Amino acid sequence: MTGLDRVVTETLARVADDDVHVERLLAGARAGGIRYRRRRRLAIAAGAAFSVAAVGTAVALTTALLPTTAGGMPAAPPATTAVPSAAPSATPTTAAALPQTTAPPLLPPADGAPSALSDPAQVGRPWLVHLSMDVLPFPATVVHYQTSTDGEWVQLQGELSGTPKTLSMLYVRLSRGTTDFEPLTGEQKSVVVDGRPGTFAYDSRSGTGTLRWRLANGLWLQVYGQLDEAATLAVANGVRLDRTYRCAVPFRLPSVPAGTRAAACGTTFFGSERSTVMAIAIGDSYVSFTTELRNGSAAGAANETLGGRRAQVLEHPGDGGHPILEIHMGMGGGVTLSMVAAGSYNRSVVRELAATLQWLGGDDPAAWPENPLPNP
The missing domain is CATH 3.30.200.100 (MucB/RseB, C-terminal domain)
Structure with a gap:
């Protein structure tokens, strides 16, 4: 059994009798498998071994299993979490570091299928993906598209320069609610994304930025990764919802x-x-x-x-x-x-x-x- 099989197996086993969204947990297990497999390759290439927590880390696709409020929408965003001033900081990707690269590989087009902009009710259909990107914060070596009854997301993973090589991840999510989104942790401020009001939160302890905004049709989007404000906004403004693909x-x-x-x-x-x-x-x-x-x-x-x-x-x-x-x-x-x-x-x-x-x-x-x- 490979690491990928193992994290899927263990995650499904843990929740077999629970009243939770197993499709969300499967996605988290899948993401854990990606991290396990990719980090193992990097460890071999670098000639060094290191341990990997496959499921349940702070940057996992599934970070919290919260009860859904009426209509699937929380009444208010999560409260701000204070960040100790003495906490160690990480170096986020800056806007100047955004590469001029092509978009990540795409899925086959779903000819004739409506987009998420024209019909937000399409989000949550497992065989259709409405989320894509035009701006990457780093060269992506792993790209994962996922769609479920809970929503859609794209996960990017890339190798950053330096010795030893390190990994960086980015998550872009689309959903009718924010239950499964990463929390807005750190200092928060109001921003504007493509003309819509949003909230940007920056956690100086981990060097991660989280940008959340709501579209005019009621859908929610979020960008989360080790990015500063300018880089996060650049990625957010490159998110596309006018195209539909098949999973x-x-x-x-x-x-x-x-x-x-x-x-x-x-x-x-x-x-x-x-x-x-x-x-x-x-x-x-x-x-x-x-x-x-x-x-x-x-x-x-x-x-x-x-x-x-x-x-x-x-x-x-x-x-x-x-x-x-x-x-x-x-x-x-x-x-x-x-x-x-x-x-x-x-x-x-x-x-x-x-x-x-x-x-x-x-x-x-x-x-x-x-x-x-x-x-x-």
């Missing part, structure tokens, strides 16, 4: 239990590599599907055959003793598809999903299905 996976599920719903979809670019993640909810159980390039083949440790494919099937207790079911299948071309089930799952149902899954593969996501499920 696609290279397979389809021709048959699913009644009531199955899409929970989340994500795509990660590691340079020329592409990885996908999808989560579905079946009653009070959740199943994630992750595809990624991986050295070796899952068939090497196979202990079952599902739908004519050799598969490694593992079932074990996760955190707190909650059961976890993992299925890993080599799909050819060095690609492994990993399924993780948590909650009150039915073993036979999960195995049947693996057995009937129709693998499409290929390098062109535009050819992948608009909806991998048989239901809308």
Whole structure:
């Protein structure tokens, strides 16, 4: 099991019996996997080993699980947190450091689909992404797009110059509410973003800036990263909501239990590599599907055959003793598809999903299905 599989597995196990948004936690686990994998590569390249906290850090995609107020909107932004004057400071990215680079890699366009500007109700549909960027604060080596019923976000990760190399991350979020946004920590001030009033908060202790503003159509946007005010505003003014893209996976599920719903979809670019993640909810159980390039083949440790494919099937207790079911299948071309089930799952149902899954593969996501499920 890779670090990516591990953080997904552990996160789903921890919340299997909780009344929380598992799609948000899956996204956080996915982000943790990105950090784990990328930092491991950097450690190897630098010839030094260091520990990585995969889930639950201050810069994780999911920083708080707060109850949603009526209508999904908090009545007021979080209160300002005082920052001790003696706290150590970090060096944020400045506006002068913003590179003149092209936008991050994009997903296939969703021809004819409305934008978030024209129809804000489109935000929260797992197969559509409405958020993109034109301004980068640093050269991005990892780009992750995620969409779920909670909203959408883009995560950028880049290597900063220096010895040893360090990482910097940026999160841009779009949602109908601010429940999952990072808190406005530090000194706050009023700013204007594309003609709209907003709030910028700067935490001198961590060197992070957080910019939050609300659009005229009611949607909320936030930029969060190790940026100063000018750099944060530059990124914010380069956020695009007038384009719509598809979040696609290279397979389809021709048959699913009644009531199955899409929970989340994500795509990660590691340079020329592409990885996908999808989560579905079946009653009070959740199943994630992750595809990624991986050295070796899952068939090497196979202990079952599902739908004519050799598969490694593992079932074990996760955190707190909650059961976890993992299925890993080599799909050819060095690609492994990993399924993780948590909650009150039915073993036979999960195995049947693996057995009937129709693998499409290929390098062109535009050819992948608009909806991998048989239901809308």
